[in-house]
């Protein structure tokens with residue numbers, strides 16, 4: 001496919017890896033903050049091909065994985081109601097709540113539907129006026145324009161039976177949280193290209209400056225990622241802390257202004273809990289007051305549900321880049337994609353699931369084994 | 373969910389007041405909302421996420437990146453000789 005195949009050339013990948021190796025005078029730790037990039041890195045074994053001296057750790061880049069447990073429990077509670085059609089992206093179905101998951105609600109007779117786009121949920125609301133249609137709006141800034149348009153349109157049409165359970169996360173405050181965490185080892189970031197496609201790269205500039213870290217918005221194909229790492233290493237070796245855009249075919253400094261305008265007409269920035277990490281200031285979106293009648297958490301009054309997390313799971317440390325999945329005693333034993341204990345084992349973009357699917361069952365240390 | 377895929381815009385229409393279009397992803401054609409790319413035209417490539425085009429893929433920029441890659445590759449070959 002155009003714009004995909006050209007960015008997977010193995011010969012060029014090796015040339016990029018040699019170029020990275022040639023730049024290194026010391027060790028660097030860099031973090032990728034997007035589940036899609038985690039997936040590519042593990043799928044193609046890029047972390048194992050990279051020279052000694054660059055270590056890539058996986059950050060909190062999967063919105064499925066960081067959706068707080070109480071939101072999952074709220075979703076499960078709402079989805080089980082008789083007069084509700086509950087709509088979700090497919091990857092939320094098996095995310096474990098305190099006692100159940102959406103898949104089990106569906107198996108028990110709940111009307112839970114997997115949709116491809118929030119506009120599909122909007123259509124269901126139009127077609128089923130006697131039902132309450134609830135869309136589980138999870139995602140990073142990339143998904144926010146779609147979700148914003150669905151709510152905005154529901155309000156415009158006066159669709160009183162369309163609701164959204166919102167759990168939106170923003171990337172820049174998460175980078176701040178990683179940098180400020182005690183014991184942080186991360187010295188540079190590959191920023192998520194698709195988040196930047198919407199938001200632009202401007203909001204990363206103050207971060208790069210304040211924390212003296214280079215940030216490289218990067219695409220998702222293997223050559224993009226290697227190019228992103230090469231640029232990061234060049235900036236690190238030169239002591240330059242700035243934003244350098246690798247993904248120029250898609251990302252601009254301003255981003256998509258029409259999309260941003262719609263996002264901020266519907267959502268406002270709020271403090272947000274991240275599963276396994278805790279609350280991060282200003283790291284989420286919530287519906288503005290004008291759209292409160294479409295807010296499922298208010299309409300169904302599920303805000304008081306008290307969650308209960310598995311004691312075994314260390315996904316919080318995996319998400320912060322402090323541990324690799326192989327460090328977890330439950331990895332590939334008590335915890336598998338069929339029987340996930342933590343959210344990072346569910347989504348294909350979660351670090352634990354990515355390691356599992358690509359046979360990285362070896363234990364810690366080995367998982368970041370490097371060879372020249 | 374994070375997956376976004378580049379596809380070619382086949383046509384542009386209006387549905388329920390939205391700018392919509394059919395987009396071809398290497399043979400798989402899907403209806404996509406083009407509301408956020410008011411300038412996109414038939415034949416252009418767009419990056420699509422959960423049914424929404426979020427960015428146009430710029431051919432000249434893609435070519436620039438690929439040219440750098442090819443130069444790097446060529447440079448190494450010359451060195452090897």
Ligand code: SF4
Pocket residue numbers: 312313314315316318325328329330331332335336340341342343344345352
């Ligand atoms: S392997 Fe399972 S239990 Fe361990 S950190 Fe990952 S999701 Fe949690």
